Amino acid sequence: MIGALHIEGGEPLRGEVTVRGAKNLVPKAMVAALLGATPSVLRSVPEIKDVNVVTDLLSLHGVTVGKDPENGDLSLDPTNVSVARHADIDAHAGDSRIPILLCGPLLHAIGEAFIPDLGGCKIGDRPIDYHLEVLRNFGAEVNKLPSGIRMTAPKGLKGAKIDLPYPSVGATEQVLLTATRAEGNTELRGAATEPEIMDLIAILQKMGAIITVQTDRVIHIEGVPHLSGYNHRALPDRIEAASWGSAALATGGDIFVRGAHQSDMMAYLNTFRKIGGGLDITDEGIRFYHPGGKLNSLIVETNVHPGFMTDWQQPLVVALTQADGVSIVHETVYENRFGFTGALNRMGASIQLHRECLGSVPCRFGQRNFLHSAVISGPTPLHGSDINIPDLRGGFSHLIAALAAEGQSHVTGVELINRGYERFVEKLEGLGAQFDLETMAAK
Ligand SMILES: CC(=O)N[C@H]1[C@@H](OP(=O)(O)OP(=O)(O)OC[C@H]2O[C@@H](n3ccc(=O)[nH]c3=O)[C@H](O)[C@@H]2O)O[C@H](CO)[C@@H](O)[C@@H]1O
Ligand SMILES: C=C(OP(=O)(O)O)C(=O)O
Numbered sequence: 001m002i003g004a005l006h007i008e009g010g011e012p013l014r015g016e017v018t019v020r021g022a023k024n025l026v027p028k029a030m031v032a033a034l035l036g037a038t039p040s041v042l043r044s045v046p047e048i049k050d051v052n053v054v055t056d057l058l059s060l061h062g063v064t065v066g067k068d069p070e071n072g073d074l075s076l077d078p079t080n081v082s083v084a085r086h087a088d089i090d091a092h093a094g095d096s097r098i099p100i101l102l103c104g105p106l107l108h109a110i111g112e113a114f115i116p117d118l119g120g121c122k123i124g125d126r127p128i129d130y131h132l133e134v135l136r137n138f139g140a141e142v143n144k145l146p147s148g149i150r151m152t153a154p155k156g157l158k159g160a161k162i163d164l165p166y167p168s169v170g171a172t173e174q175v176l177l178t179a180t181r182a183e184g185n186t187e188l189r190g191a192a193t194e195p196e197i198m199d200l201i202a203i204l205q206k207m208g209a210i211i212t213v214q215t216d217r218v219i220h221i222e223g224v225p226h227l228s229g230y231n232h233r234a235l236p237d238r239i240e241a242a243s244w245g246s247a248a249l250a251t252g253g254d255i256f257v258r259g260a261h262q263s264d265m266m267a268y269l270n271t272f273r274k275i276g277g278g279l280d281i282t283d284e285g286i287r288f289y290h291p292g293g294k295l296n297s298l299i300v301e302t303n304v305h306p307g308f309m310t311d312w313q314q315p316l317v318v319a320l321t322q323a324d325g326v327s328i329v330h331e332t333v334y335e336n337r338f339g340f341t342g343a344l345n346r347m348g349a350s351i352q353l354h355r356e357c358l359g360s361v362p363c364r365f366g367q368r369n370f371l372h373s374a375v376i377s378g379p380t381p382l383h384g385s386d387i388n389i390p391d392l393r394g395g396f397s398h399l400i401a402a403l404a405a406e407g408q409s410h411v412t413g414v415e416l417i418n419r420g421y422e423r424f425v426e427k428l429e430g431l432g433a434q435f436d437l438e439t440m441a442a443k
Helices: 026-035 049-060 086-090 098-110 129-138 169-179 195-207 238-251 266-275 310-320 341-346 392-404 414-419 424-430
Strands: 002-008 014-018 040-043 064-067 074-077 112-116 141-144 148-152 161-163 185-189 210-213 218-222 231-233 254-258 278-281 285-289 299-301 323-330 350-354 373-378 386-388 408-412 434-439
Touching (some): 014 424, 026 040, 026 049, 026 074, 026 098, 026 169, 049 064, 049 074, 049 086, 049 098, 049 414, 086 148, 098 112, 098 129, 098 148, 098 169, 129 161, 169 195, 169 218, 195 210, 195 231, 238 254, 238 266, 238 285, 238 310, 238 392, 266 278, 266 310, 299 310, 310 323, 341 350, 341 392, 386 392, 392 408, 392 414, 392 424
Parallel strands (some): 014 254, 040 231, 161 185
Antiparallel strands (some): 002 408, 002 434, 040 074, 112 148, 141 148, 185 218, 210 218, 278 285, 323 373, 350 373
8 A cells, every 4th residue: 555655846747647437437337236137347447446445335235246357347246235234334434425325226226225424535514415305305214323324215215306405416416326216207406417427327328217318407317117237438537637637737747648538628628728738639538738838827616517627626726836927716616625725835835715705606605714715826836845645636736746846745645546546656657757655554
């Protein structure tokens, strides 16, 4: 297990990386396999932590998960799905956000579900009130226990009318995974429409589901009694792709991201171009490069799709420290996603955080005491520092900053990066990054 990296910064990252299936789709596609009466095959599966966590949780429930040794494709056979021991499930408390999405499929398959406390990045409060309300609407009975949440559906799950207060990605997936096999029709208003959700819908359609995506965030699902397995290649990871783009810009480098898919990244590509980054968009992938000269400052507001995605924000901020003038980033999806900027300031950046909504639209966090707007003055040379990684994207940003900085950085907590960036150490080596690796025993 990777413990820390000693990074010698100041070298532009140059070369090629490949992105595979999206972190925000693959674990959910694995959960969807539970809904089928026959086995599924999922292709382009990355080696990341959430895949291991969901593999364990499915295995505990009697799903046979096989991995092709050549290409890593997963086969998921749910024909012997069964109840798992709470203590075994609880061993995964805090590991991932995915377990909440097992509820609907498990209620359909075995009539009960138990999920541990969720994990995921600490970038806000991240309540699950929408999820629980959705499940109750379908007829689930929810019991909060000291160690987790247990659900049953004594009268089965029935289609429902649901209106989400905010287009939550997870709550939309909760509706999809529950409604496809519920009795009757479901109408979801206020749905999220991220590309990963569209890919999940494509998977469910392959399984036999009837789902209609209308305009204005409305989705209709006609419940069917039976679904079969699927064979699907996961859409590529647009967050990893954008992260490498920001790394190229911040280090003055040139990275071809094989597999990056233009139509899933429009908002990022527009922003990248406005800053002054160079782009070559091809069928095989996207080349992101620093063309030389000054970068432009700009205003960015994160938002739900098709807006500028929140998970792109943290790596981009590092590139903005090298732009000429004052940039503003207004984070409207999570209330607490700027903690990582403290380390950047210690490295020489000039980033001030504000409670006000410094964007064109007031968001849910205005007037509520959350430091959710950042003012970045640049360009500021960065210098090496000791950094402990706080979360996945903040951590990747710290790696980029250390690679862009003059001098040495000692970066700890690096294992967290593996939640969303497969084989990132190999990829960094391939891009010419200079570092030494410290390993530690797995917990
Ligand atoms: C595994 C996965 O796919 N994670 C992604 C998913 O997270 P996740 O699905 O957890 O994010 P949501 O879209 O649900 O969260 C958006 C906002 O809604 C709020 N909310 C959500 C649910 C709820 O029950 N109550 C509530 O208030 C959250 O606190 C947050 O402020 O979408 C986010 C937004 O694109 C991404 O940053 C995450 O990378
Ligand atoms: C916030 C993220 O993920 P998760 O929802 O898994 O914590 C992320 O990928 O940046």
